[in-house]
Amino acid sequence: MTEQQLSGGTPAADAHHAVLGLRSPLTPEQTAVRVRRFGAFYYADMWIRRMRGYGWTVLMTAVGTPLVYLFGMGVGLASLVDTNGAAFDAGDGTTVSYLVFVAPALLATAAIMVASEENTYTVMGGFKWHRTYYGPNASPLSSAQLVDGHVLGFGVRLLITTGTYFAFLLIFGAVEQPGTGWLMIFSAILGGMAFGLPLMAFSAKLEEDKGQFAMVQRFIVMPLFLFSGTFFPLESLPGAIRWIGWISPLWHSTELGRILSYGHTEPAALTAVHVAYLVLLALAGWALARRNFTRRLGK
Amino acid sequence: MPQITSTPTVPRTASSTVISARNLRKTYGTFNAVDGISFEVPAGESFGLLGPNGAGKSTTMKMIGGVSSRTSGDLSIMGLDPDRYGPEVRAHLGVVPQQDNLDEDLRVRDNLLAYGRYFGLPKSYLQPKADELLEFAQLADKAGARVDSLSGGMKRRLTIARSLINDPKILLLDEPTTGLDPQARHILWDRLFRLKEAGVTLILTTHYMDEAEQLCDRLIVVDKGAIMAEGSPAALIREHSTREVVELRFGSERNTTVARELEGIGERLETLPDRVLIYANDGEAALEAVSSRGLHPITSLVRRSSLEDVFLRLTGRSLVD
Numbered sequence: 001m002t003e004q005q006l007s008g009g010t011p012a013a014d015a016h017h018a019v020l021g022l023r024s025p026l027t028p029e030q031t032a033v034r035v036r037r038f039g040a041f042y043y044a045d046m047w048i049r050r051m052r053g054y055g056w057t058v059l060m061t062a063v064g065t066p067l068v069y070l071f072g073m074g075v076g077l078a079s080l081v082d083t084n085g086a087a088f089d090a091g092d093g094t095t096v097s098y099l100v101f102v103a104p105a106l107l108a109t110a111a112i113m114v115a116s117e118e119n120t121y122t123v124m125g126g127f128k129w130h131r132t133y134y135g136p137n138a139s140p141l142s143s144a145q146l147v148d149g150h151v152l153g154f155g156v157r158l159l160i161t162t163g164t165y166f167a168f169l170l171i172f173g174a175v176e177q178p179g180t181g182w183l184m185i186f187s188a189i190l191g192g193m194a195f196g197l198p199l200m201a202f203s204a205k206l207e208e209d210k211g212q213f214a215m216v217q218r219f220i221v222m223p224l225f226l227f228s229g230t231f232f233p234l235e236s237l238p239g240a241i242r243w244i245g246w247i248s249p250l251w252h253s254t255e256l257g258r259i260l261s262y263g264h265t266e267p268a269a270l271t272a273v274h275v276a277y278l279v280l281l282a283l284a285g286w287a288l289a290r291r292n293f294t295r296r297l298g299k
Numbered sequence: 300m301p302q303i304t305s306t307p308t309v310p311r312t313a314s315s316t317v318i319s320a321r322n323l324r325k326t327y328g329t330f331n332a333v334d335g336i337s338f339e340v341p342a343g344e345s346f347g348l349l350g351p352n353g354a355g356k357s358t359t360m361k362m363i364g365g366v367s368s369r370t371s372g373d374l375s376i377m378g379l380d381p382d383r384y385g386p387e388v389r390a391h392l393g394v395v396p397q398q399d400n401l402d403e404d405l406r407v408r409d410n411l412l413a414y415g416r417y418f419g420l421p422k423s424y425l426q427p428k429a430d431e432l433l434e435f436a437q438l439a440d441k442a443g444a445r446v447d448s449l450s451g452g453m454k455r456r457l458t459i460a461r462s463l464i465n466d467p468k469i470l471l472l473d474e475p476t477t478g479l480d481p482q483a484r485h486i487l488w489d490r491l492f493r494l495k496e497a498g499v500t501l502i503l504t505t506h507y508m509d510e511a512e513q514l515c516d517r518l519i520v521v522d523k524g525a526i527m528a529e530g531s532p533a534a535l536i537r538e539h540s541t542r543e544v545v546e547l548r549f550g551s552e553r554n555t556t557v558a559r560e561l562e563g564i565g566e567r568l569e570t571l572p573d574r575v576l577i578y579a580n581d582g583e584a585a586l587e588a589v590s591s592r593g594l595h596p597i598t599s600l601v602r603r604s605s606l607e608d609v610f611l612r613l614t615g616r617s618l619v620d
Contacts, residue, residue, distance in 0.1 A: 022428045024466035026420060028377075028390035031465065034419035035386050042416050049413065053404040131400040135461075137366055138394040139417035140386040298367055 035140040043141060043149025048156055062161045065113070066168035069106050073231070074099040074172055088233070092265045096176060103174035104184055104257025105230040105250075107165050111188040112250055114161050115196030116221050118154050120213045123203035127296060134297070143294040147200075151286060154196060155189065162188045176262040184257040191253025194278040197285025204292035224248045229255070252277050317342045317469055317500050318363060322372035325358050332358040334524030335372065342468070345501040347511045347518030349606075351614050355524040356504035357397055360473045363502065365389045376469070390418065393462035397473040397504075399454045401446045407457060408433060408442040415464040428464060435490065436460040452483025459490065470494060472503040476510060488513050508607040520613050527613040532606050539612055540604040541566050543582035547575045547589065547596040557594060564588045571616075578604070 026034070035042070051058060078098040088101035126133040133146055141149075162185045166175075175181040199216070206212060227237060227244040228251035234242055245251040252274040258264035259271060318340040325333040333355040340346045348356045361367035362374060365381035365388040374381060381388040402410050411429040412422075420428075433439045436456040441449065449457065455475065462470060475491070476484040491514055495501055505511055511518055512532045520527040520535070528535055545565065549557045551573060558570040565579030579585035582601035589596070 022424065022431055022466070024418075024420065025424050026418070028465075028467075029387065031390040031418050031420075032384075032387040035390070035417070038419060039386075039417075042419060046413050046416060049409075050402065050404045130403055131398065132402055132404075134396060134398075134400040135402065135414065136417050138364055138389065138392075138396065139414065140390045140419075141417050142385060 032140055035145075039141045039145035040148035040152060043136060043146055044152035044156075045149075046136075047149055047153030051153065051157060058157060058160060061114070062164040063168075065110055065161075066106070066165045069110075070099075070103075070168060070172050070174070073102055073106065074174060077231075078102070090262055090264050092263065096262050099172065099174050100176050100262050101258075102231060103169050103172075104261045105228075105254040107162060107169065107184055108188045108191050108250055108253040108257055109225060109230060110165050111158055111162055111192030111253070112195050112221065112224070114158055115154075115192040116199060116217065118157060119196045119200040120203050120216065121209075123150075123200050124206050124209060124213075127204065128207070133293070137297045143297045144290040146297075147286070147290045147293050150200070150289075151193070151197065155193070158189045158192045159185070162192075174261075177260070180263075181261045183260045187253055187256035187260060190256075190275075190278045190282065191249050194249035194253070194281035194285070197282050197289055199285070201285050201288035201292050204289055204296060224250045249278055249281055315342050316340065317377055318346075318502065319375050320359075320363075320372065321374075323359065323362065323369055323374055324371045325355070325362060325367070326370040331524050333362070333369075336519070336521065336524070336526050338519055338526070338529070340500060340502065342500055343498050345495050345503070345514055345516045347515035348502070348504040348521055349506065349508075349511050349518050349610060350504075350521035351506060354521045354614075356521055357473055359521075360471055360502070360504055364392060364394050364471055390465070391467060391469055393465065393467035393470040395455075395458050395462045395470070395472040395475055397477070399458050401454060401457060401461070403446045405446070406442070407438060407444050407446060407449070410446060410457060411461055411464050414461045418465040420465065425464070428466075432460040432463055435463075437486065450483075452479050452486065455479060455483070455487060456490070459487070463494075467499070469500045469502065472501065474504055474506070476505070476507065484510070508605055508610055512606050520610060522614040528609070535609045536604050536606060539609040541578040542580045542604060543578075543585075544602055544604050544608060545577040545579060545582045545585050545589075546598075546600040546602070547577065548573065548598045549575065549594075549596050560592060560594060561589065564592075578608075 024031075081098040088096050088098060090096050133143075136146060137143055165188075166182060166185050169175050169181075170178060175184075203213075223244060227241060228234070228248040229245050230250065234245040234251060237245070255264070255266070256271070256274050256278075259266070316339050318338075320339075321337045322335045323333055323337065324331065324335050336355075336359065338346075348359060350356050358367065362369050362381065363376060365376070365385045368382045376388045377391050379388050402413060405413055408429050411432055412425050415425040415428065430439070430442075433442055436459060438453060438457060438460065441453065446454070446457070459472075459475070472491070476487050479487065488510070491501060491503075495514070501514065503510075503514065515532060517529070517531050518535070519529045528539060530538065547557075547561075548554075554572070554575050555570055558568060558575050561568055561575065561577065565577040565585045567578040569576040569578070577585050577589075586599055586601055589599075
């Protein structure tokens with residue numbers, strides 16, 4: 001500290017200058033009105049900003065995953081399947097190549113992967129390790145708005161992932177009907193929400209990670225990935241385990257993708273079931289997450 | 300969610316009450332964390348909650364902070380019930396939690412900007428305000444640093460800077476200096492004192508008596524969820540202790556036996572395993588009385604009574620875990 005600082009100015013004057021120099025342009029009442037209205041967006045904004053901190057991972061996953069899977073499954077495996085004369089029925093009598101058949105499933109899977117990444121350790125860590133939820137929770141934001149903001153931010157990440165993935169599908173010629181095919185981006189996002197939001201609600205309740213997340217990965221994500229009509233039509237599975245597909249958001253999301261991507265035909269009622277089931281799971285998960293966040297942060 | 304159409308106006312005079320609690324109670328299952336406490340805090344006052352671990356200080360702070368709902372009783376902050384008007388109450392406050400919860404994914408300055416956004420504040424205000432607060436918290440040269448590279452004291456100062464981003468009139472500080480070294484504590488005290496001078500109402504919990512004496516105009520001593528005493532530090536010392544204390548050490552084995560021979564000296568006598576304390580208004584006179592009885596302690600010390608004496612008298616010397 002310099003001589004001048006030591007002798008200069010009364011503490012009160014310094015305090016006034018240093019602390020209250022800049023007054024808030026909003027009164028607390030005005031702040032509360034704004035936050036009640038837009039709080040979820042404020043938190044989503046921050047969520048996306050923080051994502052930039054691991055932006056490289058987001059980008060590498062978004063670009064790397066489709067490349068790896070499309071070369072591995074779509075090109076490698078497809079050459080085997082297609083030369084063996086297996087035909088993938090589009091439902092209306094026509095057939096499609098294996099690459100076209102598997103592409104909507106790969107896209108839907110990518111959304112599920114992001115969902116399990118963003119709704120497990122990050123959510124639990126926000127309560128337990130980094131405690132990132134407690135700071136904003138002391139601001140005018142409500143606990144429910146933290147959930148809403150997370151859902152919005154997570155939606156943006158899903159959009160980045162599925163959008164990039166779709167571009168690669170086009171490049172690889174994996175979409176027969178791009179005119180409706182691009183809507184797959186949204187069916188995949190819906191699938192990601194249907195899986196991610198219930199998972200978020202679950203993670204918000206966990207006090208300790210005793211390997212539950214590894215179990216989720218091994219006994220939920222992997223089986224869903226394998227038995228949801230991903231690599232082969234669900235009908236080729238024995239009836240006894242076909243139910244795995246029926247309860248799997250991945251199957252419903254994939255089937256929607258197939259309709260959009262190559263005009264896979266199925267009864268309209270079944271399509272309605274796909275949409276309704278995914279929407280229901282997502283909304284139930286969202287509501288539960290709001291409840292669990294509010295309870296845990298209000299302790 | 301309640302919608303506010305007309306905003307309540309609170310008169311802002313020096314004597315207006317900003318926080319009022321009546322029979323405030325918080326129960327977890329069968330455990331009464333806060334067991335019916337009442338207090339009022341006028342604007343501009345520096346008000347302390349003192350108590351051992353588990354006394355219910357943090358729970359009280361969370362209820363005032365509008366993040367934890369009360370089980371029963373009345374509570375109002377700026378005339379508003381935090382259970383009903385959570386966002387309105389929190390918009391009035393700056394909060395420094397017991398455990399730092401800075402955003403480690405963001406840089407130092409960005410932590411301030413991000414937090415300000417939660418209040419819906421515009422960037423045109425937040426940018427210069429963040430710089431002003433970094434200056435205030437002596438962190439200007441750390442603006443671009445990663446949060447995890449900061450020392451404990453720096454993180455604490457950043458947390459205080461963050462709590463001021465919305466220009467609050469009330470600041471809640473839950474054990475602001477726990478775990479800091481003396482240098483860091485003194486810097487913090489200085490900053491808090493400046494805020495107090497600038498008219499900010501400070502509500503702080505602490506179990507450091509020197510901190511309470513430095514910063515609090517008035518305080519309550521809380522134990523097991525209830526208020527044991529209330530007053531200014533000086534008044535509490537007057538009321539619950541003597542002006543001075545004589546500390547005598549006769550050796551661990553002899554303290555108890557010697558204590559019997561000291562009866563009658565001073566106002567009160569307390570025998571501890573390692574020393575005997577004589578509470579007296581004139582310490583030197585008490586010490587002379589000790590020697591005149593032919594007793595010669597290994598060491599003796601006459602000191603002023605402190606808040607610590609009051610605290611230990613009111614909350615006991617047994618260890619609370």
